[in-house]
Amino acid sequence: MQAVPTGVGPRRLLGRIRDVMAGEASAQAKLDKVVQIIAAGMVAEVCSVYILRAGEVLELFATKGLRRRAVHQTRLRVGEGLVGEIAAHAQPLALDDAQSHPAFAYRPETGEEAYRSLMGVPILRSGRVAGVLVVQNKLARTYSDEEIEAMQITAMVLAELVASGDLVNPGERAPAEGNALLPIRLDGMSLNGGMAMGTAVIHQPDVAIRQVVAEDPEVELIRLNEAVEAVHRELDRLFGRGELAAAGEHHDVLEAYRMVASDAGWIGRIEDAIRSGLTAEAGVQQVREHTRARMSQITDPYLRERLDDMEDLSLRLLQQLAGAANGTTARELPDDVVLVARSVGPAELLDYDPARLRGLIMERGSATAHVSIVARALDIPVIGQIKDLFSRVDAGDTVIVDAENRQVFVRPVEDVQQSFHETLRLRAERRQAFAQLRDLPAVTLDGTEVSLNINAGLELDVPQVHSTGADGIGLFRTEIPFMVRAAYPDVAAQTALYRAVLDQAEGKPVVFRTLDVGGDKDLPYFESEAGENPALGWRAIRIALDRPAMLRQQVRALVRAADGRSLSIMFPMIAEVAEFAHARKVVEMELAREKTAGRTLPEKLSVGAMVEVPSLLWQLPSLVERVDFLSVGSNDLLQFLFATDRGNPRMSERYDPLSPPVLRVLRDLARTADKAGVPLSLCGEMASRPLEAMALVGLGYRTMSLTSSSMGPVKTMVRSLRLRPLADYMRSILDSPEHSLRDRLRAFAQDHDVIL
Ligand code: PEP
Numbered sequence: 055m056q057a058v059p060t061g062v063g064p065r066r067l068l069g070r071i072r073d074v075m076a077g078e079a080s081a082q083a084k085l086d087k088v089v090q091i092i093a094a095g096m097v098a099e100v101c102s103v104y105i106l107r108a109g110e111v112l113e114l115f116a117t118k119g120l121r122r123r124a125v126h127q128t129r130l131r132v133g134e135g136l137v138g139e140i141a142a143h144a145q146p147l148a149l150d151d152a153q154s155h156p157a158f159a160y161r162p163e164t165g166e167e168a169y170r171s172l173m174g175v176p177i178l179r180s181g182r183v184a185g186v187l188v189v190q191n192k193l194a195r196t197y198s199d200e201e202i203e204a205m206q207i208t209a210m211v212l213a214e215l216v217a218s219g220d221l222v223n224p225g226e227r228a229p230a231e232g233n234a235l236l237p238i239r240l241d242g243m244s245l246n247g248g249m250a251m252g253t254a255v256i257h258q259p260d261v262a263i264r265q266v267v268a269e270d271p272e273v274e275l276i277r278l279n280e281a282v283e284a285v286h287r288e289l290d291r292l293f294g295r296g297e298l299a300a301a302g303e304h305h306d307v308l309e310a311y312r313m314v315a316s317d318a319g320w321i322g323r324i325e326d327a328i329r330s331g332l333t334a335e336a337g338v339q340q341v342r343e344h345t346r347a348r349m350s351q352i353t354d355p356y357l358r359e360r361l362d363d364m365e366d367l368s369l370r371l372l373q374q375l376a377g378a379a380n381g382t383t384a385r386e387l388p389d390d391v392v393l394v395a396r397s398v399g400p401a402e403l404l405d406y407d408p409a410r411l412r413g414l415i416m417e418r419g420s421a422t423a424h425v426s427i428v429a430r431a432l433d434i435p436v437i438g439q440i441k442d443l444f445s446r447v448d449a450g451d452t453v454i455v456d457a458e459n460r461q462v463f464v465r466p467v468e469d470v471q472q473s474f475h476e477t478l479r480l481r482a483e484r485r486q487a488f489a490q491l492r493d494l495p496a497v498t499l500d501g502t503e504v505s506l507n508i509n510a511g512l513e514l515d516v517p518q519v520h521s522t523g524a525d526g527i528g529l530f531r532t533e534i535p536f537m538v539r540a541a542y543p544d545v546a547a548q549t550a551l552y553r554a555v556l557d558q559a560e561g562k563p564v565v566f567r568t569l570d571v572g573g574d575k576d577l578p579y580f581e582s583e584a585g586e587n588p589a590l591g592w593r594a595i596r597i598a599l600d601r602p603a604m605l606r607q608q609v610r611a612l613v614r615a616a617d618g619r620s621l622s623i624m625f626p627m628i629a630e631v632a633e634f635a636h637a638r639k640v641v642e643m644e645l646a647r648e649k650t651a652g653r654t655l656p657e658k659l660s661v662g663a664m665v666e667v668p669s670l671l672w673q674l675p676s677l678v679e680r681v682d683f684l685s686v687g688s689n690d691l692l693q694f695l696f697a698t699d700r701g702n703p704r705m706s707e708r709y710d711p712l713s714p715p716v717l718r719v720l721r722d723l724a725r726t727a728d729k730a731g732v733p734l735s736l737c738g739e740m741a742s743r744p745l746e747a748m749a750l751v752g753l754g755y756r757t758m759s760l761t762s763s764s765m766g767p768v769k770t771m772v773r774s775l776r777l778r779p780l781a782d783y784m785r786s787i788l789d790s791p792e793h794s795l796r797d798r799l800r801a802f803a804q805d806h807d808v809i810l
C-alpha cells in the first residue's frame with residue numbers, strides 16, 4: 055500500500071478556504087473553489103461535496119475530479135452507497151479499498167471506478183447531518199487520524215456555507231416532507247422504566263463554530279482558560295441542586311464527571327490544538343472529534359462513559375465560548391419535554407428544567423451510563439439504543455415514551471394519543487390505589503401471609519423499601535455500585551455504602567448478595583476473562599473463591615457496616631455444595647478476624663445461597679443442611695434450564711416460566727426447603743409479574759423479592775387471592791405436557807376474581 059504525503063497542514067488549508075469564503079462569489083462558485091483547494095491540500099485526485107436535500111437525498115453539489123456532468127445529477131439516499139453510509143451514521147469513514155466495502159454503490163455518471171480509496175466525513179449542523187465531504191485517491195491509501203481530523207474541521211467551515219441558505223433553501227428540509235410526517239414506532243432498550251408523553255426537543259449538541267483559524271493563539275488560550283473556569287462554576291451550581299443533594303451513587307457519577315473536567319491531559323490536548331493555530335472553539339472541537347473517533351472503537355463500558363463525559367464537557371466549553379461571544383440565551387422549552395439525543399451527559403440533562411422534562415430517548419446509552427443513573431434520580435423514563443433515532447424524529451413532534459414496553463411512538467395518530475392519555479390516567483389512578491395499600495399486609499383472602507420485598511442495587515433505590523411498604527430488601531445487587539465507580543472501592547468505601555443502605559432501611563432486613571461480576575457485568579478496573587459464553591464463564595462466586603481477598607474485603611465491610619445489627623449475606627451462582635461451604639468458611643474466617651480485632655459482630659448472621667444453577671437442584675438434601683436460607687434467581691435458573699440466553703430478545707418469548715417443567719422444579723424446591731425448615735424466597739423477575747407471582751404462591755412460596763414498581767400490582771393480587779383452591783388447581787395441572795400453563799392460570803384468576 056502506498057503512503058501518500060499529506061498536503062498542507064490544516065491551518066494553511068483552512069486559511070485558504072477562509073479567503074474563498076470571505077470573497078464576493080456566489081455560494082456555488084465558492085463551493086466549486088473550495089473542493090479544488092481541499093483536493094490539493096489533501097493530495098487527493100477527487101474532492102466532492104454532497105448536500106442533503108428534501109426526502110433524505112444527498113445531491114452531489116460540487117466536485118473536483120469526478121465528471122462535471124454528475125454535479126446536481128448524482129443523488130444518493132441516506133444509507134445508500136458509502137456517502138449515504140457516512141450520512142446515516144454521522145461518522146467518518148476511511149477506506150483504503152472502497153470498492154470492496156459492502157455499501158459501495160457504483161454510479162456510472164461519476165466515473166468513480168477509477169478511484170480506489172475514499173475518506174469522507176459528515177457535514178454537521180446542530181448535530182444533524184447536512185451533507186458529506188469526501189476525498190478519493192486512485193491508489194490504495196491509508197488516511198491518517200490527523201487527515202480525518204483536518205477534513206472534519208474543514209467540514210465545520212462548509213457547514214456554515216450550507217447554513218447560509220444560499221445553496222439549498224433551509225425550508226426544504228423542514229419536517230413537512232413525505233415520510234417525515236408518518237407516525238412511526240421505534241424500539242429500544244429500557245434504561246429507566248415509566249411512561250411519558252411530550253413534545254420532542256432535539257438535544258442539539260453542536261455549536262456553530264464561526265472562526266476556525268486563530269488570529270492570536272495567546273488570546274485563544276486565555277479564552278479557553280476562562281471558559282474552563284466558567285464551566286467549573288456552572289457544575290458547582292448544577293450539582294448542588296435540591297433534588298440531587300441527597301447522598302447516592304449519582305454523587306459518585308457527578309464527582310467522576312467533575313474529575314474529567316479537571317483532567318490536565320484533556321485540557322492540555324486542547325491547548326496544543328490551539329497552539330497549532332486553531333481558535334479555542336476549533337481546538338475543543340478537534341479534540342472532541344478525536345475522542346469520538348476513539349469512542350467508536352472502544353467497547354469497555356467504563357471508558358466509553360468517561361469519553362461520553364468528555365463529549366458532554368466539550369459541548370459545555372463550546373457553549374461557554376460561543377455564549378461569551380454571542381450572548382446566547384436559554385431556549386424556550388415546551389411544557390412537556392421529551393428529550394431526543396444521540397447521547398446526553400449527566401450534566402447536560404440537568405440543564406433542562408426538571409419540572410418540564412418528561413422523558414429521554416437516545417440513540418446510544420446503557421443502563422449503567424451516567425445519564426441513566428441521574429435520570430433515575432429525577433424519575434423520568436429513558437429508552438436508549440434506538441437505531442437512527444436522530445434522523446426519524448423532528449423537533450416539535452409529539453412523542454410517547456413507553457419504557458415499560460421499550461418503545462417510542464413518534465407523531466402518534468389521535469387515537470393512539472387518546473389511548474395513551476387513558477393509560478397514563480389509569481396508571482396514575484392505580485398508583486394512587488397502590489399507595490393506599492402501602493401499609494396493609496400482603497395476605498391472601500384465606501389468611502396466608504406473603505412477605506413482599508424489593509430488589510435494589512443502588513443507594514438511590516433503598517428509600518423505596520419504605521415508600522412501597524415492602525418488608526425488606528430481598529436482593530441487594532452489590533455489583534451495581536461497583537460498576538458505576540471509577541476505581542475498586544476499598545473496605546472503607548464499601549463499609550460506608552453498606553452502612554448507608556442499612557441505615558436507610560431502618561431495621562428492615564436487607565439481603566446483600568456478594569459480587570456477581572464477571573461475564574457480561576464487567577468492572578472497569580477488573581480484568582475480565584469473559585470467554586465465549588460469558589454467562590457460563592468466570593463470574594460471581596467462581597471469581598470470589600479464586601480471589602478470596604475480594605470476598606473477604608466485602609464481608610469485612612458488611613460486618614463493619616452492620617456494626618452489631620443483623621446481617622444477611624447471599625452467594626450468587628453456587629453450582630455445588632462444596633462452593634457454598636468454601637464461601638461460608640471465608641465468611642467465618644473474616645468474622646473471626648473482626649472479633650480478634652475487637653469489633654462488634656452482627657447480632658445475627660444469616661448466610662444463604664442463590665439457586666440459579668440447575669446442578670444445585672440435585673444437591674438439595676445436603677445443601678439445606680448448610681444454608682440459613684435459599685433464594686431462587688429465576689432469571690439465571692431459567693436461562694440455564696432452557697439453554698436460552700436471557701438477554702436475547704429473539705428467545706425471550708420462546709419458553710415460558712409458567713411451563714410445567716419450571717413449575718415442577720420450583721414446587722420440588724419449595725417442598726424440600728419447607729421440610730428442612732429452611733426459609734426460601736424467589737428474587738428473579740418472575741416474582742415481579744402478578745400472574746407468575748400468583749403461581750409461586752400456589753406452589754408454596756411465601757417470600758418474594760421484586761422490582762419496586764411491581765409491589766402494588768403483586769400485593770393487589772395476593773390480597774384478592776384464595777390460596778386453597780389455587781393450590782389444588784395447580785396440583786391438578788402440573789403434570790400436563792403442555793408448552794405453557796399461562797392460559798389456564800389466567801383463566802383461573804379470572805374465574806376466581808384474582809386481580810392481576
Ligand atoms: C437471577 O438470576 O434471577 C437474579 C436475581 O440475579 P441477577 O438477575 O442479578 O443475575
Ligand code: MG
Nearest residue numbers: 666687689690
Ligand atoms: Mg442471577
